Amino acid sequence: MLSLFGSGIGRGIAIGPAYVLKNSDIETPQFTLNKQQIAGEVKRFKAAINETEQSYKALLKSLPKDAPKESAAFINAHMMMLRDPMITGEAIKIIRSELVNAEHALQTQADNLIRVFEQMEDTYLRAKKGDVQHVTNRVLRHLLGIVSHSLDEFNNENLSGKIIVAKDLSPAETVFIKDRKVASFVTDLGSQISHTAIIARSLKMPAVVGLHGSSKIISDDDVLIVDGMRGIIIINPSIGVLKEYKARQTKIRARERELNTLTKKPSRTVDGQRVKLMANIETAKDIKGLKQVNAAGVGLYRTEYLFMGREQAPTEAEQLREYKRIASGVGDIVAIRTLDIGGDKQLDFNYPNKQSSSSPLGLRAVRLCLSHIEIFKPQLRAILRASAFGKVSIMIPMVSSFDEINQVLAIIKQTKAELKSEGVAFDPRIKVGGMIEVPAAAIMAEVFAQKLDFLSIGTNDLIQYTLAIDRVDDAVNYLYDPLHPAVLRLISLVIRAGEKANIPVSLCGEMAGNVNYTRLLLGLGLKNFSMDATYLLDVKGRILNADTTKLRYLVGKILSSDNPIQARDRLNALNRL
């Protein structure tokens, strides 16, 4: 039995067998053969090609019915490459002429092809060298007898109930966690605020990240206990410990049932203050969860998942279909956030200055959209068209200047005029709001509020920018602190600005779903919360027994704290009230 400590996510506990991801780190051996060995080597190579082809075929068969059309097309293209004389034929020629092993011959030929692709001018085709390496790696795995555990469309193992162990997970990989009914995951890298953590929360899944080195210690099928609340994992626990954790698991489930009784209750504080509890969603699949907790609409719909993991941006028609489905499915207000790409959320297809979007201070979110109008415009058209079918609003991420807002509003106005002249229906009074995530925007909220119909505070980024901490950087994220008085003062500033301009202010970052902050935010005057649906009932429980008349004074003291430690002490006092 061994315990490891990291950052925990989620209240729950998961118990299950480990599934250690092994990605493409393949070392290709090189050795020379004598002439008598050549025939055998070619035979071994051909056998590996056959096995690879069989595994592709098995994969095609196992594709779920609702898999994107592109998956099958890709597998077919890869199978064709596998049989292509320019890959396998040439590799056999190299085995024969240079008297080398199959692995080396294949990698040599793959490198030759990759070099040609790298010289291509067309960025799309240049990226296709990845296909060559992908096919090559699959054959190499068969040649070397490497068992591959990857989290992609090429994996057809049953992952249900397993606990994924990995160095790190890409957003694309987390999608498979969702679809394959994985019980939990643990990673070496990451923090409570990384994208992976946010996904885990939305899946109601306990997880532990930032475990440094766990993927080297844990082997496949080790029994793991993942305690999301304490940030502990236990490898191969003793019977006693296992029993104790199973009992806790039962208790947590009982608490969840208890919370369910709050679903229908109106969300109101003891002193009669109405509080709107909305949900954050990513796809139409999340609507079910939102209905279960009786959320008052969607305060944040992250559209980037429609754009990620594919070769080109979705067309206007495709976006319209999705937005319509969500607007009519939710049946209440839906704030559609325009494309928010940057940091750990990246697009697969290329566009000019793509490099810059990986920096937190780079070309991301609305900046990216304004400089790539060909991506922005179809999205705005689709949102506007969807507004004819439901209560849809437009939410602009990461606005930082007045000019930027004016620019966006001008584009929306122009788009409306175009739709009108085309005779296409839309809601002419659609609301346009801005996300306050940059300190400059928080400070200028009073001015921005004159131009916008609502404000939404994105605390994850607001904290990152206010405290100058890259939230995906493991080395500094201990400094990330929602209770830094600077952050709290900015939040307060934005709420005041909204009150003054008489427009709604909501808060949609992780803070909204953390019950430790519920009273604090209520005391600051927040009336609209948007969070992952899984937290909503917990937060509601806090709201139902809060009295805002008593909170204001104590919250004022938290705001005037000298440092985060003092703020935390005062917050604890407030929560004990």
Add this chain to the structure above:
Amino acid sequence: MQEQPIEIINKLGLHARASAKLVNTAAQFSSRIELEFGEQKADAKSIMSVMMLAASKGSKMLIRTDGDDEQEAMNAITTLINNYFDEQE
């Protein structure tokens, strides 16, 4: 032998999926089918060979078919290219 010039009109050019369709179509015929683009020549029955032409939208190339079913092969290939490889755009 048949010979015919053609322009690639689909948005992404001869990328992986379009190349795959072209190769699948070419494989149905016994004739030798060759694409000539600038100074490069490609065997239309080899996906790597076709992809390596790096023919993007607007590329003008020459199709050459040679064999018993050269006319049918030419028709099938030109139809596929002119139909945007049955993609949306």
